[in-house]
Amino acid sequence: KEAAKGGHAESLFLLGANCNLPLLSVAAKNEFLPAQVQAAKCILQNDELTTDEQQLVENWLKQASDKGSLIAKRELAGLYARTSNMRSELEQAIALGKEVIDKEDDPWTLEFMAAAYAKLGKFEDAISLQKQAVKQAWSKDYFMAPFEQRLTAYENSEIAPW
Numbered sequence: 001k002e003a004a005k006g007g008h009a010e011s012l013f014l015l016g017a018n019c020n021l022p023l024l025s026v027a028a029k030n031e032f033l034p035a036q037v038q039a040a041k042c043i044l045q046n047d048e049l050t051t052d053e054q055q056l057v058e059n060w061l062k063q064a065s066d067k068g069s070l071i072a073k074r075e076l077a078g079l080y081a082r083t084s085n086m087r088s089e090l091e092q093a094i095a096l097g098k099e100v101i102d103k104e105d106d107p108w109t110l111e112f113m114a115a116a117y118a119k120l121g122k123f124e125d126a127i128s129l130q131k132q133a134v135k136q137a138w139s140k141d142y143f144m145a146p147f148e149q150r151l152t153a154y155e156n157s158e159i160a161p162w
Helices: 009-016 021-029 033-044 051-066 070-083 087-101 107-119 123-139 145-155
Strands: none
Touching: 009 021, 009 033, 021 033, 033 051, 033 070, 051 070, 070 087, 070 107, 087 107, 107 123, 107 145, 123 145
16 A cells, blocks of 8 residues: 555556556556556446547557557457447457457457447458357357347347447
8 A cells, every 4th residue: 555655556556456446547647557458447337438538548558559468459449349430440440359369269359340340331241250259258158148139230230239
């Protein structure tokens, strides 16, 4: 606690890891990568992000992504896939997703890539990726309903809700 009071980023992160945003935010602003990712993930739990929150999350995730964090790349891909309709950001979501998938099996990354393809009107690609996401989610005992609902949406050439 004393180290955190003095602004020690790792101590702030450890004390704030359970989504204590005031502590995480200080550590994230000090460019402590784990705090940037965790703070971004905590903020993304909000159903409706303000423009300022979304920009802050994007900045932190970009910084952490540039430092090689696969989790940051996945979360940034998800942010773009869920919230953007800009072609460049959707293509960035796909590119980031490919970097993550090359290194680990992750049904969320597949979902984010599928969502980006669907928004780009490439429903066959979205269906293919979403089928992979469903298969991986099933093998890892994830709650299946959202995965299957998004697959159905893509099969009907619709953008899936989040």
